[in-house]
Amino acid sequence: WWADERSRGTPEAAAVAKAAETLRTTDVPVAFPTETVYGLGADATRSDAVQGIYKAKQRPSDNPLIVHVDSLDMLQRILNPSEETYPDAAASEQSLIPPIYQPLIAKFWPGPLTIILPNPPNSVLAKEVTSNLSTFGVRMPSSPFARLLIHVADRPLAAPSANASTKPSPTAAQHVYHDLNGRIDLILDGGPCGVGVESTVVDGLSNPPAILRPGGVGLEELRQCPGWENVVIGYHDGSLDVKEAPRAPGMKYRHYSPRAKVVLFEPGSNPESVANRVRKDLQNSAVGAHNIGIVRTRNWGKYLGLNKGYESSERTREELETKKALDLFKMPVEDACSGSPKTILKEVYDYPLGSDVESIARGLFSALRTLDSIGVEIIYVEGIADDEGDLSAAVMNRLRKAAEAEIKA
Ligand code: TXA
Ligand code: MG
Structure with a gap:
């Protein structure tokens, strides 16, 4: 669509271009639609830009953010910043993505699944993205609007949900406006979100692999992937008798609460x-x-x-x-x-x-x-x-x- 002559000069194209420009040149985050919930995005490679997210949301900064990519090529460039391009990245021999994730990527990307990867020593990601963890979470959203924005900005976008901290996640542009009006300059309105709850966060670096947050991809679907048959539940929300501290730092906060x-x-x-x-x-x-x-x-x-x-x-x-x-x-x-x-x-x-x-x-x-x-x-x-x-x-x-x-x- 973006490459198509006919899209030039349309209000949609202008909005995406403006949002991408804002992401590249300012430290004010941009709200954008994904298939799960609206995200509050910033250039994941610039500290000042990422700090802008925490400021707008009033979110505790020990809570790491999910990185959003438009392609496997963009992900490979995060994993090895010195290489220029990675042809056929996921399947290739030189892929830096651990093999355990390959079936998940093949089946669920683009889509509501976040995977945890080791953050390379010379990482291009701002330290505020990972809150000093040695890993980072990444997903490729299925919303074409989201992927187009990432593509045009040509940056991986760090993005939590675009609500004020502790409020229910936004599934429409109006929800973002309600929470963040006056704190951000731009909301891309892509209509209501199709999934409505956030992505599933999985950790395949641990043995057995674990679900750190339940979300848009269900347990049964995960279990059907080779290597994920014995995936364990690594979160607790009162449904299970788990005593461990939550492994996804975000899971320990009060969340999703309306005023009522x-x-x-x-x-x-x-x-x-x-x-x-x-x-x-x-x-x-x-x-x-x-x-x-x-x-x-x-x-x-x-x-x-x-x-x-x-x-x-x-x-x-x-x-x-x-x-x-x-x-x-x-x-x-x-x-x-x-x-x-x-x-x-x-x-x-x-x-x-x-x-x-x-x-x-x-x-x-x-x-x-x-x-x-x-x-x-x-x-x-x-x-x-x-x-x-x-x-x-x-x-x-x-x-x-x-x-x-x-x-x-
Ligand atoms: O659907 C989604 O994932 C939405 C949309 C905007 O993409 N994003 C979202 O981001 O829900 P956020 O920041 O609200 O939630 C991120 C979750 C938190 O529970 C956080 O603790 C966990 O992912 N997380 C991020 N990086 C992590 C890491 N390196 N290790 C463990 N958990 C991590
Ligand atoms: Mg959230």
Whole structure:
């Protein structure tokens, strides 16, 4: 597209050219779409530029960033800066990419998979990218928009998710604008992200290899690759009884949290126990009035009679505001102190994510952000089973990090 005469002078081409120029010549990061979430990119070879990311995000700098490349050739140039080009890089004898990664690269790149590689001694990467680790994480995004930007900038881009630190990751340009307006100059708007959760981070340098962060590529898909049959889970999020410190430094921080309190229900929880929990929350509340949000996935809609073939992952604030409160939650509750009944709910906003795991992942962060923008105080979320070997592990991982309470009813 970029090479095509007809693209010249189009607004899209001008936007990409401007973004690439900003990346090359300034220290202000540029937000850009990827298939997972929006990234906040900077030239990974310049310290000042990378520091600009930490500044804009207000992110702790002990958390290393993922490097994004447009080609295997660009990756080989990071691994051996003295060579000019690497024909047929992945397959070639002189490839510097450890063989364990070859099947993953063949199968999942470009796509939502980040691999950990040794950082060469004479590395071109700014030290702020790796936070002084001896390794770096790298991926080739499948978004053509992202790869075009990297290609035109002709630099590997360090990019975390383009949210303010601790907020839900941005899956639309508006989310980036909301968090970073005034802190950055340019957002490339490529529409909503297709995957909706971040890339899977894997470490093939350890034996056995490990998943450091669940994400867009599922466990079962990984296990089908030679050398990855016995991949272990190297992260913990409360789903597993792992005592080790997290190996991906980013995994120890509170994350993905909207302003509202998030209460996560284990999959299969009955709406009656949800109602009980709501009643209890309200009785204990000094305020006595709440707007609440219900983010539902597979079962609640059925029980509540709301699942009339409706499947959607992108709801707007306006759409939600025209939706009726669910009667189930309109029951009067007794005031914990006086014992007198009071009706305390103002509105219940119903946010269905659909039931297939792809639409749940795609809509998750957007749901939390939309409900936040309406001003709900508590968001009740219907969890899903996370042992299917697919995107569900990433969905539940993000939810566990966003939630203040997890209910196993
Ligand atoms: O989908 C994604 O990966 C998005 C988009 C923008 O590409 N990026 C993203 O980056 O999620 P970030 O910075 O939010 O998350 C990077 C994760 C963190 O958990 C970090 O600790 C881990 O990758 N990581 C990066 N380099 C690492 C390394 N050398 N060793 C272990 N973990 C590393
Ligand atoms: Mg992030």
